[in-house]
Amino acid sequence: MEQTIKxxxxxxxxxxxxxxxxNLLAIRAEGQRRGYQVEVTQINLDTAIFNPMDFDFLFxxxxxxxxxxxxxxxxxxxxxxxxxxxETRPMLVTGxxxxxxxxxxxxDDQSTIRGLGIIEIETQENHTVxxxxxxxxxxxxxxxxxxxxxxIQMIDLDIKEESPFGRLKYGYGNNGETRFEGVIxxxxxxxxxxxPVLICNPWLTEEIINLIESNKNWPIWEDHRDNLLxxxxxxxxxxxxxxxxxxxxxxxxx
Amino acid sequence: MKFYLALWFAKLMGxxxxxxxxxxxxxxxxxxxxxIDPDFVKHFKNIDYSKVIFITGTNGKSSTTNLVTHILKExxxxxxxxxxxxxxxxxxxxILAKEASLSGKLKADYYVFETDERYLPLIYAQLPxxxxxxxxxxKDQVQRNGDPDFIIRKLKEVVNPKMTLIxxxxxxRSRFFEEIARRSIYYGVSRHDESFTKGADYxxxxxxxxxxxxxxxxxxxxxxGAFHCDFCGFASKSTPDYLVTDLNFAKQSFKLKNVxxxxxxxxxxxxxxxxxxxxxxxxxxxxAPAAAAKAFESFKNIGGRFEVLTYKNKTIKYMRIKQExxxxxxxALNIMASDQSEKMVALGLYVVNDFVPHYINTFYxxxxxxxxxxxxxxxxxxCFSEHVSYDTANRLIYDGVSKEAITIMxxxxxxxxxxxxxxxxxxxxxxxxxxxxxxxxxxxxxGGQN
Numbered sequence: 001m002e003q004t005i006k007x008x009x010x011x012x013x014x015x016x017x018x019x020x021x022x023n024l025l026a027i028r029a030e031g032q033r034r035g036y037q038v039e040v041t042q043i044n045l046d047t048a049i050f051n052p053m054d055f056d057f058l059f060x061x062x063x064x065x066x067x068x069x070x071x072x073x074x075x076x077x078x079x080x081x082x083x084x085x086x087e088t089r090p091m092l093v094t095g096x097x098x099x100x101x102x103x104x105x106x107x108d109d110q111s112t113i114r115g116l117g118i119i120e121i122e123t124q125e126n127h128t129v130x131x132x133x134x135x136x137x138x139x140x141x142x143x144x145x146x147x148x149x150x151x152i153q154m155i156d157l158d159i160k161e162e163s164p165f166g167r168l169k170y171g172y173g174n175n176g177e178t179r180f181e182g183v184i185x186x187x188x189x190x191x192x193x194x195x196p197v198l199i200c201n202p203w204l205t206e207e208i209i210n211l212i213e214s215n216k217n218w219p220i221w222e223d224h225r226d227n228l229l230x231x232x233x234x235x236x237x238x239x240x241x242x243x244x245x246x247x248x249x250x251x252x253x254x
Numbered sequence: 255m256k257f258y259l260a261l262w263f264a265k266l267m268g269x270x271x272x273x274x275x276x277x278x279x280x281x282x283x284x285x286x287x288x289x290i291d292p293d294f295v296k297h298f299k300n301i302d303y304s305k306v307i308f309i310t311g312t313n314g315k316s317s318t319t320n321l322v323t324h325i326l327k328e329x330x331x332x333x334x335x336x337x338x339x340x341x342x343x344x345x346x347x348x349i350l351a352k353e354a355s356l357s358g359k360l361k362a363d364y365y366v367f368e369t370d371e372r373y374l375p376l377i378y379a380q381l382p383x384x385x386x387x388x389x390x391x392x393k394d395q396v397q398r399n400g401d402p403d404f405i406i407r408k409l410k411e412v413v414n415p416k417m418t419l420i421x422x423x424x425x426x427r428s429r430f431f432e433e434i435a436r437r438s439i440y441y442g443v444s445r446h447d448e449s450f451t452k453g454a455d456y457x458x459x460x461x462x463x464x465x466x467x468x469x470x471x472x473x474x475x476x477x478x479g480a481f482h483c484d485f486c487g488f489a490s491k492s493t494p495d496y497l498v499t500d501l502n503f504a505k506q507s508f509k510l511k512n513v514x515x516x517x518x519x520x521x522x523x524x525x526x527x528x529x530x531x532x533x534x535x536x537x538x539x540x541x542a543p544a545a546a547a548k549a550f551e552s553f554k555n556i557g558g559r560f561e562v563l564t565y566k567n568k569t570i571k572y573m574r575i576k577q578e579x580x581x582x583x584x585x586a587l588n589i590m591a592s593d594q595s596e597k598m599v600a601l602g603l604y605v606v607n608d609f610v611p612h613y614i615n616t617f618y619x620x621x622x623x624x625x626x627x628x629x630x631x632x633x634x635x636x637c638f639s640e641h642v643s644y645d646t647a648n649r650l651i652y653d654g655v656s657k658e659a660i661t662i663m664x665x666x667x668x669x670x671x672x673x674x675x676x677x678x679x680x681x682x683x684x685x686x687x688x689x690x691x692x693x694x695x696x697x698x699x700x701g702g703q704n
Contacts, residue, residue, distance in 0.1 A: 012457045013457045013459060013460060013468065014459075014460035014465060014466075016457035016621075017393060017401050018393075018396065018615075018617045018618070019617035019619060019620030019621045020617075020620070021456065021457060021620055022617065022620035022652070024455065025620070025652045026652075029652065044466070044467050045466050045467070045485075046466060046467070046484075064401045064403040064460075065403070066403045067465050070465045129396070129397065129398060129399065129400040131396060131397030131398070131606075131611075131613060131615070132397075132611045132613050133611070133613045150613055150614060150615045150617065152396045152397065152400060152401075154400045154404070194617065195615070195617025195620065196617055196620050199620075199645075199648055200645065200648075229647065229648060229651075229657070229662075230644070232644055232664075233644030233645060233648070236640070236641045236643075236644065236664050240605065240614060240640070240641040244611060244612055245610045245611065245612070246610070246611050247610055247611060248611075
């Protein structure tokens with residue numbers, strides 16, 4: 001019988017801002033390359049039964065803050081399950097939606113939204129938008145790597161006692177004042193990196209699939225993906241970052 | 255007194271700039287006038303706000319403004335409009351200063367202004383228009399606009415019960431404003447030969463009324479089409495007040511309210527501009543579709559997105575898209591895909607460089623369905639443009655294009671681009687890139703490299 005990787009795609013229609021479906025394409029392609037069937041289930045407000053532990057990988061894309069309250073109400077009964085889930089299983093949460101998994105979200109109009117409290121972060125909506133490249137180093141599933149992407153920041157994060165996912169080499173990161181990028185909690189990645197981060201950084205995709213294989217007691221696939229195209233892309237993007245005019249506080253001053 | 259100083263200064267500056275170049279000065283005189291009198295626009299005399307029409311939204315503002323103005327002028331109306339597309343407060347101040355008498359009096363039947371959706375509250379504070387057409391509210395220019403809700407909040411600051419709104423029936427976020435306005439008129443387009451659907455793994459959007467998932471039966475333009483929310487019942491009307499029907503691409507014609515129209519441009523997104531313009535002309539200005547029809551024969555759009563070049567024995571069909579805007583990219587892809595003859599596709603998505611910091615974002619391409627293009631008889635792909643060419647190629651690869659079928663060029667050098675075009679066996683070349691590279695290519699051809 002074919003081995004199946006089960007992927008849960010949270011709020012795919014409600015949270016749909018930056019071509020985020022690319023991440024599912026990346027997971028599916030890498031899973032299929034290794035000979036697995038990849039089954040993607042869309043989870044929305046009308047999904048009657050949601051059990052995080054039914055999935056091997058969860059993805060929650062960036063969304064408009066406008067929808068966070070209803071998303072939080074939907075996920076609240078699963079808070080404990082989600083906390084247990086990220087202890088061992090991979091989850092990727094990107095962009096503004098990171099705030100949904102934190103403690104409170106202070107909006108620009110002074111109102112407050114209560115997050116799920118799965119990670120200990122406080123977030124504040126910014127009055128203006130900041131968009132830029134994002135480049136950092138991180139470690140996932142025991143592997144050091146560099147990630148490049150972009151960030152459209154509408155919310156500042158204060159990560160309190162949580163561990164950052166990445167250490168910035170360039171970019172705004174959590175709030176433009178520290179060198180921290182995102183949060184890692186267990187195997188859950190909470191990052192400001194938008195769009196198809198797993199397409200542009202297949203080394204992260206490979207580690208997510210490696211972790212899934214390990215969780216399922218499948219042998220770890222040893223035939224590595226050909227990442228030449230993405231490595232050339234990374235090099236070209238770093239060249240762009242190195243020569244660009246910037247308005248950020250220098251990393252050395254943070 | 256400040257107003258008069260500002261007005262005369264703007265008029266003189268406008269004349270001076272016009273002497274240097276007729277293409278310049280659509281913003282500057284107004285911007286300077288606003289530094290002298292910050293309430294400059296508010297102080298013009300004789301403006302009846304019930305005759306002021308704002309045309310706003312993500313896509314289609316300029317074309318709709320141009321068409322409304324053209325129809326009204328052809329019907330003998332005196333119009334003040336910002337046709338050059340200067341759609342911020344400075345641009346509107348410039349045109350008002352130009353059209354006003356030395357004492358600041360204006361005399362026009364209607365004032366038709368394209369207005370930038372982000373700056374609408376600032377404009378409205380000085381010019382409280384009582385009529386507004388919203389074309390659509392889409393993902394666009396995320397580096398400055400963030401997300402559609404950011405823009406919706408800007409519009410909420412302005413829309414009030416006194417207003418008459420002209421709303422796109424098939425675009426949920428625009429339709430949402432019906433809840434606030436006194437009077438809403440709806441326009442739309444019936445399903446036609448180039449309407450399309452997308453697979454289930456292409457997300458739609460949340461219902462703006464209840465947050466649940468929205469479904470689209472089909473799209474006439476990306477993100478615009480017959481929609482419904484199963485949870486709360488919010489849905490497009492099957493017969494909006496102004497509905498473009500009987501679209502005939504071969505005969506270049508359509509109907510609205512049983513009146514036959516010539517179709518000046520057979521591009522699906524233009525159909526909404528036709529419907530919206532006709533709604534404005536009748537509902538606000540009293541020009542019925544039958545009276546408007548003749549103006550369609552002579553309509554020339556300013557600053558269109560399509561251009562055709564002849565290069566050696568090849569035809570280069572250039573399609574300009576808006577950066578960070580999946581809807582304009584999808585429209586361009588659909589046009590390519592509708593041509594089943596052999597073709598070369600040259601894609602030059604590019605670094606977003608509107609302001610500092612310039613940054614790389616080609617991610618909106620993953621919102622777009624490339625598969626119809628991939629299945630439309632493409633001889634070869636060229637992905638060019640510094641720093642983003644690999645991402646562009648990857649987008650194609652994830653829709654089934656083999657790496658071998660793509661030439662990747664991490665450069666914007668037009669000599670190299672033309673060298674690749676030369677290699678193509680087909681004479682049918684489709685090109686998507688930013689205006690700057692296209693202008694260089696055009697000059698290259700006009701310079702005799704042909």
